Amino acid sequence: xxxxxxxxxxxxxxxxxxxxxxxxxxxxxxxxxxxxxxxxxxxxxxxxxxxxxxxxxxxxxxxxxxxxxxxxxxxxxxxxxxxxxxxxxxxxxxxxxxxxxxxxxxxxxxxxxxxxxxxxxxxxxxxxxxxxxxxxxxxxxxxxxxxxxxxxxxxxxxxxxxxxxxxxxxxxxxxxxxxxxxxxxxxxxxxxxxxxxxxxxxxxxxxxxxxxxxxxxxxxxxxxxxxxxxxxxxxxxxxxxxxxxxxxx
Amino acid sequence: xxxxxxxxxxxxxxxxxxxxxxxxxxxxxxxxxxxxxxxxxxxxxxxxxxxxxxxxxxxxxxxxxxxxxxxxxxxxxxxxxxxxxxxxxxxxxxxxxxxxxxxxxxxxxxxxxxxxxxxxxxxxxxxxxxxxxxxxxxxxxxxxxxxxxxxxxxxxxxxxxxxxxxxxxxxxxxxxxxxxxxxxxxxxxxxxxxxxxxxxxxxxxxxxxxxxxxxxxxxxxxxxxxxxxxxxxxxxxxxxxxxxxxxxxxxxxxxxxxxxxxxxxxxxxxxxxxxxxxxxxxxxxxxxxxxxxxxxxxxxxxxxxxxxxxxxxxx
Ligand SMILES: Cc1cc2nc3c(=O)[nH]c(=O)nc-3n(C[C@H](O)[C@H](O)[C@H](O)COP(=O)(O)OP(=O)(O)OC[C@H]3O[C@@H](n4cnc5c(N)ncnc54)[C@H](O)[C@@H]3O)c2cc1C
Numbered sequence: 001x002x003x004x005x006x007x008x009x010x011x012x013x014x015x016x017x018x019x020x021x022x023x024x025x026x027x028x029x030x031x032x033x034x035x036x037x038x039x040x041x042x043x044x045x046x047x048x049x050x051x052x053x054x055x056x057x058x059x060x061x062x063x064x065x066x067x068x069x070x071x072x073x074x075x076x077x078x079x080x081x082x083x084x085x086x087x088x089x090x091x092x093x094x095x096x097x098x099x100x101x102x103x104x105x106x107x108x109x110x111x112x113x114x115x116x117x118x119x120x121x122x123x124x125x126x127x128x129x130x131x132x133x134x135x136x137x138x139x140x141x142x143x144x145x146x147x148x149x150x151x152x153x154x155x156x157x158x159x160x161x162x163x164x165x166x167x168x169x170x171x172x173x174x175x176x177x178x179x180x181x182x183x184x185x186x187x188x189x190x191x192x193x194x195x196x197x198x199x200x201x202x203x204x205x206x207x208x209x210x211x212x213x214x215x216x217x218x219x220x221x222x223x224x225x226x227x228x229x230x231x232x233x234x235x236x237x238x239x240x241x242x243x244x245x246x247x248x249x
Numbered sequence: 250x251x252x253x254x255x256x257x258x259x260x261x262x263x264x265x266x267x268x269x270x271x272x273x274x275x276x277x278x279x280x281x282x283x284x285x286x287x288x289x290x291x292x293x294x295x296x297x298x299x300x301x302x303x304x305x306x307x308x309x310x311x312x313x314x315x316x317x318x319x320x321x322x323x324x325x326x327x328x329x330x331x332x333x334x335x336x337x338x339x340x341x342x343x344x345x346x347x348x349x350x351x352x353x354x355x356x357x358x359x360x361x362x363x364x365x366x367x368x369x370x371x372x373x374x375x376x377x378x379x380x381x382x383x384x385x386x387x388x389x390x391x392x393x394x395x396x397x398x399x400x401x402x403x404x405x406x407x408x409x410x411x412x413x414x415x416x417x418x419x420x421x422x423x424x425x426x427x428x429x430x431x432x433x434x435x436x437x438x439x440x441x442x443x444x445x446x447x448x449x450x451x452x453x454x455x456x457x458x459x460x461x462x463x464x465x466x467x468x469x470x471x472x473x474x475x476x477x478x479x480x481x482x483x484x485x486x487x488x489x490x491x492x493x494x495x496x497x498x499x500x501x502x503x504x505x506x507x508x509x510x511x512x513x514x515x516x517x518x519x520x521x522x523x524x525x526x527x528x529x530x531x532x533x534x535x536x537x538x539x540x541x542x543x544x545x546x547x548x549x550x551x552x553x554x555x556x557x558x559x560x561x562x563x564x
Pocket of ligand 1: 495527529
């Protein structure tokens with residue numbers, strides 16, 4: 001069984017981003033970039049399936065600038081077998097990403113595609129669901145547990161009220177939530193081995209996809225800042241302020 | 250511009266999120282029709298019919314919609330989509346699940362978690378955990394598919410009396426099935442709509458210690474939330490998580506206890522009206538957004554708070 005794992009290169013989650021003064025976007029100059037944390041969880045899940053003997057091959061796919069190759073190398077060092085880099089100069093919207101992935105899925109015929117539930121840069125939370133729609137496959141989003149059994153995937157999902165479990169026909173789409181697993185760090189020997197693993201270089205046009213953005217970004221601005229408040233010395237003072245100053249209790 | 254608003258509910262009650270999303274939908278265009286897809290959900294449709302300003306309510310009552318599975322939900326919405334210029338729902342776990350399926354099938358981009366409607370085709374949404382706001386314009390002529398961050402909109406009045414029309418189910422794609430649900434039962438208000446939220450972080454040290462917060466919550470009729478660290482450590486279940494990748498809340502009062510204030514947590518609560526932080530580390534970043542900060546050991550401060558509230562006649 002083949003598993004595809006699409007991964008995105010994003011600003012590292014520890015970085016405090018800056019909005020560009022001309023309001024055209026985020027300043028990405030000299031900013032630390034990493035694999036989207038939810039995608040690390042996706043790679044880890046695929047690698048565990050392979051270690052259990054459920055998966056035979058893991059293909060890591062990244063869509064974006066040439067530097068995404070580093071992100072793919074990280075996935076290869078974690079245990080993916082080969083990579084596909086689809087080069088695109090600008091931000092590619094979730095729908096175009098899903099179209100490229102759908103074309104790759106048709107060519108590769110995986111039984112499972114595991115994606116992160118959202119990228120921590122654009123916070124869209126769309127790509128996995130869109131890919132499922134384009135392929136006509138079922139989806140198990142926000143997964144905290146995935147069990148493959150009897151040709152189906154049983155996925156436990158983190159929903160607003162608790163947990164929901166669904167059973168999906170294969171092939172299927174899974175998107176990861178935080179509690180699915182704890183991703184491993186790649187070991188040095190595996191990082192060395194990953195350097196020899198193949199990465200195909202492609203372009204959106206190779207898949208017949210026009211990756212031009214459809215939404216027009218008018219401006220990107222700083223959110224309103226909260227005013228710093230006061231320190232209270234005692235619990236009594238706190239209750240008094242909440243009651244008599246803020247009037248919220 | 251006609252709008253289809255998909256209701257959020259549990260087959261019994263309509264979530265307040267839908268009345269809030271209705272406010273956004275009415276800003277986008279009209280008429281706004283509401284789709285209630287559920288099982289035994291007549292009461293939900295009747296409640297939705299009271300949302301002021303809407304056109305009509307469409308009720309699709311069928312077992313396949315009982316658990317809001319994405320595949321049948323999207324199939325139903327797509328059957329209705331032809332008649333509408335925009336399709337809108339609240340950015341809840343279920344809206345986030347089925348809506349991109351609808352958008353992709355219609356070959357249009359989705360605009361996720363809008364916090365304002367700036368024009369008929371122009372919207373603002375947070376990116377980077379709310380550290381930047383992006384204003385986008387949807388492509389002209391194409392259908393709009395939108396999810397709404399409901400904390401950013403006031404609930405519409407419940408003074409309307411729209412008609413309820415029963416519609417048939419769509420063909421179930423039959424590729425997914427519901428197995429089970431483990432939902433937490435609580436007498437307390439829901440996290441997403443509570444007026445007061447008290448959240449605990451890693452500083453709580455254990456699940457048992459969350460009972461300290463439960464007591465305060467009972468006195469203030471508050472909901473209890475948590476940071477990711479507290480959920481990951483197993484102190485409380487996943488549905489407590491507030492933040493960039495958990496729930497977004499904006500209550501009148503948010504009390505953060507033993508939470509450091511990572512940007513991913515702030516993303517879920519920084520629009521609260523009043524923020525209180527109780528933390529023993531005076532350098533904790535949470536104090537930078539707190540209206541009232543108390544530098545204290547929570548194991549001393551929380552029992553004291555309980556005493557003080559009791560003394561003042563709360564609960
Ligand atoms: C992809 C991704 C998504 C994430 N999504 C979320 C999210 O949605 N929500 C979220 O919350 N986090 C999220 N995080 C995690 C986030 O980065 C932080 O790790 C997390 O919020 C920290 O939780 P915490 O404040 O409880 O723990 P810590 O940062 O460990 O802080 C604990 C605090 O408790 C205080 N404390 C300890 N003991 C006491 C005591 N006795 N009395 C008083 N104070 C005490 C300490 O001073 C400290 O400030 C995400 C991270 C990633 C990478």
